[in-house]
Amino acid sequence: MEKKFMIKHPTLEDAQAITDLVALCDIEDIGEPDITLSDVLDMWNSIPIETDAWIVLSATNEIIGYGFVEVTGANRMDTCVFVHPQFKNQGIGSLLIKIVEERAHVLANGKDGKQKLMNQISFTNTAARKLIEDRGYQFSRLYERMKIELEEQPNQHHLPEGITLRPFQPDHDEETLFTLYDETFRDAWGYTKKDFSTWISQKKGDGYDPSLWFIVWKDAKPVGFLMSRMQEDGLFIDLLGVKREYRKHGIGKALLLHTFGIAHQRNQKTILLYVDSDSLTNANRLYQQVGMRPHSQTAVYMKEL
Structure with missing residues (x-):
């Protein structure tokens, strides 16, 4: 060797x-x-x-x-x-x-x-x-890579009254976004506590585009978010989370279709993301509803040190 x-x-x-x-x-x-x-x-x-x-x-x-x-x-x-x-x-x-x-x-x-x-x-x-x-190592989890090729401008999904979707405001909404992430992903498999400064600096790395980050508000209360970035192979949806008490209100769907619309306006037809095939929130079902399909799978193995 x-x-x-x-x-x-x-x-x-x-x-x-x-x-x-x-x-x-x-x-x-x-x-x-x-x-x-x-x-x-x-x-x-x-x-x-x-x-x-x-x-x-x-x-x-x-x-x-x-x-x-x-x-x-x-x-x-x-x-x-x-x-x-x-x-x-x-x-x-x-x-x-x-x-x-x-x-x-x-x-x-x-x-x-x-x-x-x-x-x-x-x-x-x-x-x-x-x-x-x-x-x-022991097999632990399966992640699906899901994909859609947009053929036309997607229809937007209307939110319930009093709930609004707004663009992320740089130098203002960072801690709000982190708090949303921390709360909505806490019950997800593999979640690990991170400190704010480390998390946000990683998210603002190469490919950072604040115009592709969105927050959903119920009056003055943040209840959901989506973070994405443009890559060479398409628009990649990095994180999507909705507070537990506001799930099943169409917020996740609205965030996805809004992001699809932005991608289409920028002449980007390919949308990609990864999802836990055993997601507690059945996230893969939501992605299928908006037209995304499984493309490949990644196996996660675990070993205790």
């Missing part, structure tokens, strides 16, 4: 090559890329790549492997590992997972409570799933 490959931490100059590598893996697994350069840069806003990310270089200095570990909460870390399709079955994936786990143990040292390491893998990548199952 040491004679053929070299492992090191990436630098910002490697971001495009890593994007290209992950895109190759996506094409093999689901038939098309599911990553953009802004995705990689956004991720790197959340992790110190000089300690918590790794690349594998071939003898010709080509990036053929990539992995990272991210602390996503008080008791949770997340990781993904990618290997160039032409360099599979050479031990690269196993080596990266071993390095990731060693670093995760260091990060977990001194923390209270059981630490969980979550590994996300394309559902169709049976070899990768077997690899981590053999290392003691």
Whole structure:
């Protein structure tokens, strides 16, 4: 292994090559890329790549492997590992997972409570799933990538009287948005408490466009929100949440169709998002109501450190 490959931490100059590598893996697994350069840069806003990310270089200095570990909460870390399709079955994936786990143990040292390491893998990548199952990971969850191609300007969904949808106001609504997120996602699987400054700085990373963030109000009380961003492959809906007592009032549907309308005005027909297939709020049913369809699936595996 040491004679053929070299492992090191990436630098910002490697971001495009890593994007290209992950895109190759996506094409093999689901038939098309599911990553953009802004995705990689956004991720790197959340992790110190000089300690918590790794690349594998071939003898010709080509990036053929990539992995990272991210602390996503008080008791949770997340990781993904990618290997160039032409360099599979050479031990690269196993080596990266071993390095990731060693670093995760260091990060977990001194923390209270059981630490969980979550590994996300394309559902169709049976070899990768077997690899981590053999290392003691257990299947935990399935996420669906949903998609719609807009053919015409969508009709808007009218909200009940007294409820209004307004654009996010930069430098004014940030804490309101965070409070909404914290309350509406608290009962979601995998939720971890985050502090405001970290959360908002990550959301204002590469691709930040406040004109694609919206808040729904009941009089002067915020009750729902949607955050999205424009990517190279379409408009990506990052977060959608509605307070429990205001669900089933059409607020989520109104936020989605309003965002679809903005995308259509900007000549962007492709809308994308990820949803937990076992969502407590049956969010995937809402997305199907507005015309979105499952496109691919990601398996989430868990291991207690």
